[in-house]
Amino acid sequence: MITSWVQAADKSGFSVDNLPYGVFSRRGELPRVGVAIGDQVLDLSLLTTTGVLANCHWFASGTLNAFLAAGPRVWQNVRERLVWLLTDASQCAAALPALVPMSDVRMHLPVAVADLVRFQASLDHTTNLGRMFRPPSDPLPPNWPRMPIGQYGRASSVVVSGTPIMRPWGQVWGLEEADPVFQPSSRVDLSAEIGYVVGVPAASPQGLSTHAFEDHVFGVVLINSWQAHDILAWESAPLGPFLGNFVTAISPWVVPLTALKSARVEPPAQDPPPLPYLKTDQPWGLNITLQVEVNGHVLSRPSFSSQYWTGPQLFAHATVSGAPLRTGDLLTSGPVSGSARSQFGTFLELTWNGRHPLGLPDGTQRVFLEDGDVVRISAHASGPEGARVSLGEVAGMVYPAA
Structure with missing residues (x-):
């Protein structure tokens, strides 16, 4: 660990080993x-x-x-x-x-975001959704273990931590097959994620390999991808979500990949083995622990080290078709979740789609987020000699629909 003359810096998550x-x-x-x-x-x-x-x-x-x-x-x-x-x-x-x-x-907002690409890199999160919505069939879609599954988002939806979160309006399913209704979402959710920030652009028609990851990606940010599940459910067929992922809030600090060297660990084994363009020769799992709080109460502590698809693999897959890579591109991991409730990174999982309401210390219960709720997601990575490298936090309050 390197020591600094700045008072108390060495004992903080923003030490000289970090410098976000x-x-x-x-x-x-x-x-x-x-x-x-x-x-x-x-x-x-x-x-x-x-x-x-x-x-x-x-x-x-x-x-x-x-x-x-x-x-x-x-x-x-x-x-x-x-x-x-x-x-x-x-x-x-x-x-x-x-x-x-x-x-x-x-x-x-630290970066002018060019493209926003949303991945779903967590095996546990994907499995949880499959068990929730598609029992008793195989919880994983057949393509999921073969490649990182992603979708384009709206770069204009990216805001910095602390931005007020307005409950969105949208079309939702009507009851008992009635016509859809236009109303404020009643199923607003958080999503604890990590995002990779692209620095050096590229326009290679052959795409970029996993080995080029560190040549182009500068660092990571902490993310809360705010979602409206009732809007999302009605709009998703046949092209997938559009308005349901309505705000992507990021932490104000971009942590360089260099600051995460001590946090690198072996990722989970991948079965079947990935295709050649997705293979990596270095461990790119990251020992990052996230913490999800609502109204000051800790709900879960998801571990990012369990992510099935790593940063270099998301990077290689995003560029394999030859699409240009631009400075400010943001590649997100999708919800970070584990197999236990204490590691779930969304309310959708914490309440199992509303079947098991979550009790808060003030005696109230939550199925999804209510107006006035304050969400705070923080994270730290392993640093040298047992130190912690902070990713800061991303926070926001839910406001009533305008």
């Missing part, structure tokens, strides 16, 4: 790029202006996109420079004016 990037502003100022260190933000735009970070013009921007597009060599060079600034006591005077308390800043 985000976009922040203070009152009356334009958004710019910063790095989290302890309970403060290091203003990289200011360090560039003062010459402490030479030739780092990307950081005056209101998004990370220009920096992400610069590529792995730039990412590594900047990281080494930041580690030196924050660990060498002789650099304290140069870096100290650029430190801003997190309590004084507003966080913004």
